[in-house]
Amino acid sequence: RISETGAVSRLGAAFLARAGFSSEASSAVQGSSTPAAAPVKEGGDGKSGKSEQGEAGKSVRGGPVSWLSFLLLLVTGGGIIVYYDQEKKRQIEELKNRTSAVKQEPSVGTAAIGGPFKLLNHDGKPVTEKDFFGKWTLLYFGFTHCPDICPDELQKMALAIDKIKEKTKMEIVPVFITVDPERDTVEQVHDYVNEFHPDLIGLTGTNDEIRKVARAYRVYYMKTEEEGSDYLVDHSIVMYLMNPKMEFVKFYGKNYDADSLADGIIKEIKGRQ
Template identity: 45%
Template sequence: MASPFFARLSGNSVMGSGIRSFASPVRTTSLPQASFAKGASGRSGFHASSRRLDFKTVEQAKSRYRSGPFSWKSGLLFLASGVGLMIYFRNEKARMERRRVAEMSKGVGRPKVGGPLNLLDHNGKDRKDEEWRGKHMLVYFGFTHCPDICPEELDKMASIIDLVKKEHGDVMNPLFITCDPARDTPPVMKEYLAEFHPDLIGLTGTYDQIKQTCKSYRVYFSTPPEIKPGQDYLVDHSIYFYLMDPEGDFVEALGRQHTPGQAAKIIGDHIKDWKVAAKKA
């Protein structure tokens, strides 16, 4: 006798000349279907229905993963930030050093450089230091009969004046004070200074006035007190440019080792510092 299971199987699977399907006890999962389409060239092409990849080529995909979280742009930004910080701290250090030098010149127990001026200018007009308040002063001591050093330093002073004026405007009074009052009269000084720079202000006075002024600025002064007409003599003096702030206080002395560009840079930095301090006050 045939088993009922085989009987059912036989009855469901065969009918007439065709085979009938029966339900499978196993569940299947549908996979994405692929379709073929004929392109313009007549050749079949494969189109996947799955999600397209973001990368067009394999090399682009590799490049993205090879670069990591940092790019060349972020590297340049990091480098630029580092350089900017380095420049800032270097400038700040230089500013603090200039401030320290300026404060040292005003320190207790140190000899003061500078003092009141009451002299004649190269036009024969009485001038006092109060007239130049509000601007920096660049003071140089010399004499018109100086054979070599004074002309060189006055040429240098003229270059400094132009450089500072170009960068910061009319913010400085350049003064030339003679160490030889017997020969350096106002007309002599006017003719002499005209060869160097129109902004230079020549100052002269009596022997005692010049001696006291040189003493105030700590300038070596060796001019003889009594000179006979036509007498020839030598004059020794210190070779420095004295920078004074707009209140008449000494800031810094610039020597022969400074080029015009270096001196102008130092003066310009002090001018900037003064403006910053004035805004904060």
């Protein structure tokens, strides 16, 4: 039967292992709960018993120190985890605040979003912002290994541009730019964009090129701290409407559905004609 102390120590060791502490620290916690050796009955000369009791006494006295070490490690590990989560939330909140602060009214001029870039499209051909001159463009930044948000947003984009064409005959160019250039090769992006819309253009590039275009469009992205090739990427969930001069007009967040996105874009374009 496992004692209560032994059970607690095993839970503590499991926590330390999940928090990233070494196996030695976990072993130390488990070792602290090992029962002291049972004292040997006193022998005929009265010496043997005293010696064994002394050894047992040392083991018992060592217990509180080990538990104190465990508690210190427990508090430290919990603090590290809390700090990492808060720092991650803080960075995301800062990005949201910067994005929300952008003025979008026509009377205040063009916001400082966008800029020159040079990337490769999903056919492997060089593309710059000048290739989109003369067209209204809708941009979205994401990555092909995204499990849910990116597919939902691209599906919404595809439905919206079709609705716009049905209502007004206007054609909007949909563009997907990866924030995961390490895995999103030309071939990978090619297969991905074809799943959503025949007109969807996929763009990729080197790490430096993607970093530059993301900075120009104020896009936040950060690879999660996971080992192997199955990592995820935290990133902004925003679509950017750009005018025929590739100047920023308005951004649309996740709260828009396909209908409200289409109506919002139509309103912005007609208001500038």
